[in-house]
Amino acid sequence: MSLHVIIPAGGPGSRLWPLSRTAQPKFLLDLLGEGRSLLQATVDRLSPLAASLTVVSGTVHRQAIAAQNLPQRLVPGLDNHYQVLSEPSRKNSLGAIAWAAARLQQKYGSVIAGSFAADHAIADADAFRRAVSAAVKTAEEGKIVTIGIAPSYPATAYGYICASNTVLSPENSRPQVLLANSFKEKPSQPEAESYLAEGGYFWNAGMFVFNTEVFLSRLNNLHPQYYETIQEMVRVNPGTADFTELWESLPSYPIDTAIAEPVAAEGGVAVVSAEDFGWSDVGDYRSLATVLRKDNPDACIVRGSGNSELLASPGAFIDHEGEEKLLVVGIPNAVVVRRGDVTLVTTTKSAQHLSKVVPSQGELQ
Template sequence: MQALEGTLKDFHAIIPAGGVGSRLWPLSRAEAPKFLHDLTGSGHTLLRDTWNRVLPLAGSAGIVVVTGRAHRAAVEAQLPDLLESNIVLESEPKDSSAAIGLAAAILHRRYPDVIVGSFAADHVITDAERFRHTVAEAVAVAREGYITTIGIAPTEPSVGFGYIAKGEPLAIEGAPHAHLVERFVEKPDLATATAYLESGEYLWNAGMFIARADRLLEQLAVTEPLLHEGLLEIAAAWDTSSRTHVTDAVWPLLPKIAIDYSVAEPAAAAGRLAVVRGDFAWDDVGDFSSLAKLLSGNRPGELAILGEGARVLADSSSGVVVSQSSRVISLIGVHDIVVVDTPDALLVTTREHAQRVKSVVDAIKLAGRDDLL
């Protein structure tokens, strides 16, 4: 595979850095969400790893980060080369349509022909060069007017991801793996996921979107006109002295909706959505079972340990231990266990029940213990 040379013409990367990652509690908290943690042992946070992946495609001046006002200092500390004009601050979370849409609207005012690509701040991708080649294909498709997503070639019948059904192939120069999208499928049961894998016609939905900013905004205008109107109003004021006043007035009134529902699904129904297959390892690290698999290299029966200075004694045990304390953690004869030890909270579960951690977070909210969130 030949290395890409230089940044992509007219391309800007958007990194939405939001969400708490409630299924990774008590490691991930409101003040220290998932994207601000090193979950791979690389020595970098997931946010920094995302920046490093897209930097050769867009350059430091071509990367916009959307995050909460409370995380501004942490984000800027992680990304010292992020331009002040390229950090978009949310006063409150409004889901992915508003976050990505606002960044696209701002960039469209600055650069009318801009192509934008959105890449979550908290995903893990291990083959950065193959990832960049796939993005370059998606940009080529976007130049032809399609809203484009990247679908990951599935390696197992996962029930934790949504799926994309491929349609007809597209004959676009520079994009040999591009297809129309036939439809999106929500997380399936195991039998359905197995059938999808065997068919070879389905890809995992990784939530990456690449499009001309004008086309993305046109789709929002059709499906979410109130959201579209509000985003354009904020974008018009963004590079002026009225930014804070207008944002504070308009942002709280914007509807919350995921970009899958506001843009991707209606674009697919209209024949305007394309997918490029990504043949690189990808994981959204959605729960501690995913983290255990990631850290162990998907080797069953191993015990993965994360935490600087973690003190773990294990005998005939497997699973994952995350330690943020100085306590000695001893495990004897337990399999697929999850132990997360922090200074003020301890979680013990199994990989099988890792998805249920979110219910603990919901219970803590009901109890009014915001200090633990």
């Protein structure tokens, strides 16, 4: 299979502060205790399908990404098909993906590319690869393809994909591929509950597979000035003043609203109805604890080199690297994270609000 893998690696992961910080964001961390970072795990599960690997990240993380030794995690012979593209500033998902797609098109011609987040967790890599393989086959037929996650509860933290009843994959093939009707922004609680009751809705995990020529053509039709800027960028050396000027002129667009939504309205997007491969965005302490607990929802997670003791605190998450003893008593679902310069005390329910608090305190470094 010839899939050119794009991994946008950005964002401070502020809902996992103080574990994740601007200088050491969550995609560079071994949050799951596997002996590898989330970025390395992403490369590992995609490596068997990859024809090349492009990582797009901020300039500030270039050295840290180099230390991840990603070319060594690819199948033999792909060392020369690896590149890191450094963004002068954050321009949302469309900037990273469009620039990478244009670079791939310049180097390889019209190819199938796929964009996958650097900081998600997936329990069943084989099932995940089956979903990606189905997406590649559909992208070869000219669709922009996303991989849908079957919702397990009415989440309001994710966007949704509304699928039609039109099946695009061959009869009896698994997983099925459906024509996508529309994309929905993060819903209210009643809206999310109605999506589950109605059926045919998937969580949008931000995974897209496409032919680079098709993608760039859609970009040209929808955002011609953006397309022209991207085309100029691939003719200019990154890191130069000319490149930075071009990059900074790009609007900050998410790929979902800029490309996926309007293309879906024209019948150009497909969604893979993937089997459950244990996906999590590991976006906050609740989701991190859920991944670590596996099948025991009330299990306590206690880790770190510090001396910690729990009493009557089911579902607690403790990550303690301090020198003093830590005692948590009678706080179900407590979250306590201790690092040398800061202590966070919250609950798994309240921790999702960290992104609203931490930046104002100037504590993301």
